[in-house]
Amino acid sequence: MNSLTINTSSRSYPIYFERDFSALSKSIKLIDKNYTSYVIITDSNVQSLYVDIVTEEIKSLGEVLTVSFPAGEEHKNIQTISKFYEEMINFKADRNTLVIALGGGVTGDMAGFTAATYMRGVDFVQIPTSLLAQVDSSVGGKTGIDFNGYKNVVGAFYQPMFVFINVGTLRTLPFRELYAGMSEVVKHGFIKDKDYHNFLRDNVKGILDLDEELLIQMIQRSCEIKKSVVDEDEKEQGARALLNFGHTFGHSIERLMDFKLIHGECVAIGMHGGLTLSNQLGYLSDAELEESIQLIKAYKMPLTVKGLDKEAVYNELFHDKKTTSKRLVFALLRTIGDSFLNQDTIDEVTVKKCLDIIIEE
Numbered sequence: 001m002n003s004l005t006i007n008t009s010s011r012s013y014p015i016y017f018e019r020d021f022s023a024l025s026k027s028i029k030l031i032d033k034n035y036t037s038y039v040i041i042t043d044s045n046v047q048s049l050y051v052d053i054v055t056e057e058i059k060s061l062g063e064v065l066t067v068s069f070p071a072g073e074e075h076k077n078i079q080t081i082s083k084f085y086e087e088m089i090n091f092k093a094d095r096n097t098l099v100i101a102l103g104g105g106v107t108g109d110m111a112g113f114t115a116a117t118y119m120r121g122v123d124f125v126q127i128p129t130s131l132l133a134q135v136d137s138s139v140g141g142k143t144g145i146d147f148n149g150y151k152n153v154v155g156a157f158y159q160p161m162f163v164f165i166n167v168g169t170l171r172t173l174p175f176r177e178l179y180a181g182m183s184e185v186v187k188h189g190f191i192k193d194k195d196y197h198n199f200l201r202d203n204v205k206g207i208l209d210l211d212e213e214l215l216i217q218m219i220q221r222s223c224e225i226k227k228s229v230v231d232e233d234e235k236e237q238g239a240r241a242l243l244n245f246g247h248t249f250g251h252s253i254e255r256l257m258d259f260k261l262i263h264g265e266c267v268a269i270g271m272h273g274g275l276t277l278s279n280q281l282g283y284l285s286d287a288e289l290e291e292s293i294q295l296i297k298a299y300k301m302p303l304t305v306k307g308l309d310k311e312a313v314y315n316e317l318f319h320d321k322k323t324t325s326k327r328l329v330f331a332l333l334r335t336i337g338d339s340f341l342n343q344d345t346i347d348e349v350t351v352k353k354c355l356d357i358i359i360e361e
């Protein structure tokens with residue numbers, strides 16, 4: 001069993017890297033508790049693909065209830081959570097119930113939030129099935145929902161008992177979702193690890209062909225990088241903000257496109273902006289700028305967006321919930337694998353030059 005231990009201020013938990021679900025019940029038994037029932041929370045797509053096999057694996061451990069919701073970010077809200085509570089109360093779920101989040105990031109965030117709040121907190125485990133959820137939500141303990149148009153504005157930090165990553169599930173993930181997850185992966189190389197960047201560059205075909213050995217190496221390394229950044233900074237001010245590389249431009253584009261592009265696509269375009277800015281400010285060399293752009297392209301992610309008003313994108317940069325002042329703080333690269341938070345004021349002209357490159361007429 002490949003695994004990685006995540007230490008948090010409250011406790012530690014393992015992330016398991018697997019090729020199927022056969023070790024699932026063994027992993028549950030390793031938790032030092034006697035659960036009497038299980039609630040699988042999942043979305044409509046993942047339900048039809050994986051609920052039967054997961055239920056089969058765990059049904060000898062106790063009673064199993066599946067609670068599902070229609071797939072999509074638009075259902076990541078308090079109404080859906082309220083249905084979960086209702087079904088769990090009818091099922092008589094209690095503190096001996098284990099909640100199982102089976103699905104992408106939307107499922108993980110909502111199941112985690114449900115577990116954090118139902119009866120003041122019941123145990124939960126994550127079985128992330130999208131690449132984004134595997135490399136991003138597995139570490140950090142963030143759970144939550146959207147409210148009145150604000151993303152993730154209601155939530156809690158709540159750690160799972162374990163994360164079980166079955167890379168085999170990526171075979172059914174739509175290509176667009178897979179490429180979108182790759183933007184966070186590529187980001188991890190950019191901000192922290194040149195060797196990892198080289199690994200991603202040298203294994204494009206194998207990774208896109210979903211070679212399981214390569215996927216396990218890749219997802220494990222991405223989780224380690226996220227862990228190292230989160231460990232440095234549990235409060236999201238310093239180091240953790242480096243994970244925002246590409247996200248300042250990305251979030252702006254995401255909101256103005258009215259979420260027609262998915263998050264990972266906006267992050268890829270945003271990273272193109274962040275790389276360009278790093279180069280224009282005299283940090284990232286021309287050669288490394290070109291090399292990093294080639295990597296984004298190799299993983300079939302977009303570099304530019306059409307039909308947005310540059311002025312509007314510029315103004316929207318200041319509305320990022322992670323922007324604490326009127327000043328823009330960008331994560332930038334000195335070289336591939338070495339990032340920092342820029343505290344100096346960057347003039348409007350320089351930022352707009354980057355927008356000229358990532359926004360097509």
Ligand SMILES: NC(=O)c1ccc[n+]([C@@H]2O[C@H](COP(=O)([O-])OP(=O)(O)OC[C@H]3O[C@@H](n4cnc5c(N)ncnc54)[C@H](O)[C@@H]3O)[C@@H](O)[C@H]2O)c1
Pocket residue numbers: 043044045046049071072073076103104105106107109129130131132133136137138139140141142143152169170171172173174177
């Ligand atoms: N908690 C965190 O730290 C964290 C980090 C990053 C993102 N997020 C959240 O995650 C969400 C985005 O996650 P996402 O991109 O996984 O979205 P998602 O959960 O909506 O999944 C994307 C789509 O893929 C489908 N899907 C998932 N796994 C599949 C599989 N194996 N086979 C076939 N289809 C599959 C889903 O049904 C859905 O249609 C956002 O709400 C974001 O806020 C949370």
Ligand SMILES: [Zn+2]
Pocket residue numbers: 184247263267
């Ligand atoms: Zn992201």
